Amino acid sequence: MSLDVLVKDGVLPDGRQADIAIQGDRIVDVAPGISAEAGTVVDAGGCLVSPPFVDPHFHMDATLSYGTPRINASGTLLEGIALWGELKEILTHEAVVERALAYCDWAVSMGLLAIRTHVDTCDDRLLGVEALIEVRERVKDYIDLQLVAFPQDGFYRDPTARANTIRALDMGVDVVGGIPHFERTMADGRRSVTELCEIAADRGLPVDLHCDETDDPESRHIEQLAYETQRLGLQGRVAGSHLTSMHSMDNYYVSKLLPLIAEAEVSVIPNPLINIVIQGRHDTYPKRRGLTRVPEMRAHGIRVGWGQDCVLDPWYSLGTADMLDVAFMGLHVAQMTSPEDMAHCFRMVTEENAAIIGLKDYGLHKGAVASLVVLDAGNPIEALRLRADRRAVIAKGKVVAQRATVPTALSLPGRPASVDRRVR
Numbered sequence: 001m002s003l004d005v006l007v008k009d010g011v012l013p014d015g016r017q018a019d020i021a022i023q024g025d026r027i028v029d030v031a032p033g034i035s036a037e038a039g040t041v042v043d044a045g046g047c048l049v050s051p052p053f054v055d056p057h058f059h060m061d062a063t064l065s066y067g068t069p070r071i072n073a074s075g076t077l078l079e080g081i082a083l084w085g086e087l088k089e090i091l092t093h094e095a096v097v098e099r100a101l102a103y104c105d106w107a108v109s110m111g112l113l114a115i116r117t118h119v120d121t122c123d124d125r126l127l128g129v130e131a132l133i134e135v136r137e138r139v140k141d142y143i144d145l146q147l148v149a150f151p152q153d154g155f156y157r158d159p160t161a162r163a164n165t166i167r168a169l170d171m172g173v174d175v176v177g178g179i180p181h182f183e184r185t186m187a188d189g190r191r192s193v194t195e196l197c198e199i200a201a202d203r204g205l206p207v208d209l210h211c212d213e214t215d216d217p218e219s220r221h222i223e224q225l226a227y228e229t230q231r232l233g234l235q236g237r238v239a240g241s242h243l244t245s246m247h248s249m250d251n252y253y254v255s256k257l258l259p260l261i262a263e264a265e266v267s268v269i270p271n272p273l274i275n276i277v278i279q280g281r282h283d284t285y286p287k288r289r290g291l292t293r294v295p296e297m298r299a300h301g302i303r304v305g306w307g308q309d310c311v312l313d314p315w316y317s318l319g320t321a322d323m324l325d326v327a328f329m330g331l332h333v334a335q336m337t338s339p340e341d342m343a344h345c346f347r348m349v350t351e352e353n354a355a356i357i358g359l360k361d362y363g364l365h366k367g368a369v370a371s372l373v374v375l376d377a378g379n380p381i382e383a384l385r386l387r388a389d390r391r392a393v394i395a396k397g398k399v400v401a402q403r404a405t406v407p408t409a410l411s412l413p414g415r416p417a418s419v420d421r422r423v424r
């Protein structure tokens with residue numbers, strides 16, 4: 001049999017050595033020493049071959065806009081929202097598409113091949129929605145892009161957000177979003193969670209709410225989200241993004257809350273790069289970190305993935321589309337430093353994120369979609385330590401990025417001599 005692509009001499013995240021045979025857009029074999037003709041051979045050189053990175057939380061309508069029309073001087077969430085409001089006034093369809101496509105190129109170069117992006121629905125023109133629907137179509141051969149209808153200024157608080165959010169879903173946006181902590185009152189926030197979950201249930205859609213992205217320990221909309229998920233039978237289809245208020249909650253209440261989230265099978269998406277710079281801004285010292293309680297959630301069987309949230313936009317002035325940066329920050333802030341925890345942090349930006357956004361046929365097994373990344377590292381922990389270079393990226397059976405390598409002295413002793421490394 002002649003293959004389209006053969007990836008030779010790779011090491012899988014679980015440590016197995018394997019070649020990967022690709023025909024069309026599917027993996028047809030994963031085994032050591034595959035000998036077959038192939039149109040393209042990618043030599044992994046003894047390096048880690050992973051399923052692609054997945055980002056379950058992003059804002060592609062705002063990305064790469066840093067400094068337009070000004071920067072966020074206070075660094076707070078609220079100034080970021082106000083600044084985004086100024087930017088929205090001057091957006092054009094073409095500019096949103098151009099920035100989004102540029103970001104998708106960055107993502108490909110980093111082996112990031114599936115992204116769930118929120119898109120603001122508080123705009124009567126729904127300019128961002130139209131632009132990102134176009135981008136979703138234009139990148140579909142190499143990136144799986146999911147869109148979340150996101151009423152940034154409040155589902156009830158903004159006068160036309162409710163109607164526009166429903167209109168965006170009618171246009172083909174994939175997921176129901178919301179922002180209960182930004183509504184006028186806690187009661188409105190709770191009510192928005194209920195209605196948004198009912199909309200999702202009626203339409204058979206997933207839910208992903210910005211939920212309790214605040215340092216206020218009284219912000220408890222996650223409780224309502226877990227309740228509505230169970231009441232409406234949405235188990236496994238609902239995610240709560242951020243949940244930063246849980247950082248500041250009373251331990252007794254959290255001990256009641258975590259089993260409720262687990263029971264409802266609500267997934268959680270903290271965004272460590274953003275949480276660590278935006279939360280705690282009103283504190284003196286000690287200054288709260290704001291990241292939600294990731295190890296504790298894991299211990300309760302709650303699925304948690306790391307999200308990126310922002311790159312060069314009104315909320316965050318850095319970022320590179322590298323999910324290894326995201327996991328690296330999360331690992332540090334959550335103090336997940338045991339070997340098992342570090343390896344899990346890598347799984348969070350690959351397998352766990354893929355499960356959270358419901359990616360089909362994801363992974364490195366026979367029959368899976370032939371998307372993968374070859375990393376200049378020997379194993380997942382080393383990939384995190386080095387924020388390893390991507391040697392090659394394959395998307396749906398096509399080699400979409402490749403990088404030359406040079407030797408480096410950063411590897412641990414005992415690594416195979418055949419492994420070329422590139423100094424970062």
Ligand code: FE2
Nearest residue numbers: 059118210309
């Ligand atoms: Fe967000």
